[in-house]
Amino acid sequence: MTAKRPANPLALAVLGLLLEQPMHPHAMATVLRERQLDSAFKLTTGSLYDTVRALVRDGWIEATDTEQLGGRPTRTIYRHTREGQRYFVEWLDELIREPSREYPKFLSAVSYLGVLGRQRAAQALRERAAALRARAAEGEQAYRAAREEHQVPRLFVIEAEYAQAMLQAELQWVSRTAEEIEQGALPWPEAPDA
Template sequence: MPSAPDPSPKRPANSLALAVLGLLLEQPMHPHAMATALRERGMDRAFKLTTGSLYDTVRALARDGWIEADGTEQVGNRPARTVYRHTAAGREGFTAWLDELIREPSLEYPRFLSAVGYLGALGPVRAAQALRERAAALGTRIAEATEAHRAARQEHGAPRLFVIETEYALAMARAERDWAEGTAAEIERGALTWPRGADEEAGA
């Protein structure tokens, strides 16, 4: 009998575990079906999703008592696949963990936030170019994520609630793109000035 998860010290450390537990709220499924659902909904943009990482995560969740085997499923001549479901303690632990994550903002340390604090080191010309390039890359990602969200809703029939995280990610990406474009424009028109001599030191 699997042991109950300890929600305080034994919570999984990666977001892929959170996604797996979330999928199993909908219905029991095997890892292959999990991977398909995550990709169809564009959730693989939120974390690194590989066959190895997914199976490792499923095994760890089963070992720690969050999920358990619920029989097997076989299609045609393919090998039988183990189907997983929440344990009672796992479901309770997951909803408590999720409630905490949504209610309580936590400090995160993205690399861009660290780097942008030293934007002045690039000099105005190079800084504006870098921000424009970032904004363009974000625009590409936004277009791809928008299409993935459309496909998940229209082609795969995913309810909006099941892909709402994509809406959040798109809102954040649009806000970052708009900030990068706006700041680049300020630099280009001279509204954001560099300290005297700093632009020459940066090679601008």
């Protein structure tokens, strides 16, 4: 029997963190931000707590303990249930084996690039390339900090390597396409009569 799959992809991050060690949602949020996984998952306090509640409700995780530091509120610590860990492994296996259709906004927008006109399209792509370079530099810095400063095993941050590879591939395509537009190598539709 397969369990009901969580609707929010943030569940993957929660379940992955709980493989490392039991923890409370505040600690989960801290680790996700440190590892810059908040760029892969929509992370808000509300979405995180909703996800944890759903995972508890559906039997994937359970409360194991509480802790209270100073005058702060009591925090509930969670861990995988035996079934939840099995469900998680099955879900991950499926997600890695079977490519699914994703609908990124950029892909939708770039399909209408010609609407911008040559100059504006090239400028937009150059601006995107600059933003991608900055994001790649931040990602590399966070990856290095996780590996070197925090001694996080490579396997626990391998998604950062994948994200960097995807950024580099996009950056290469965006830069090359902007150059082709600027050099006139990319055929462009004639501007409609006004």
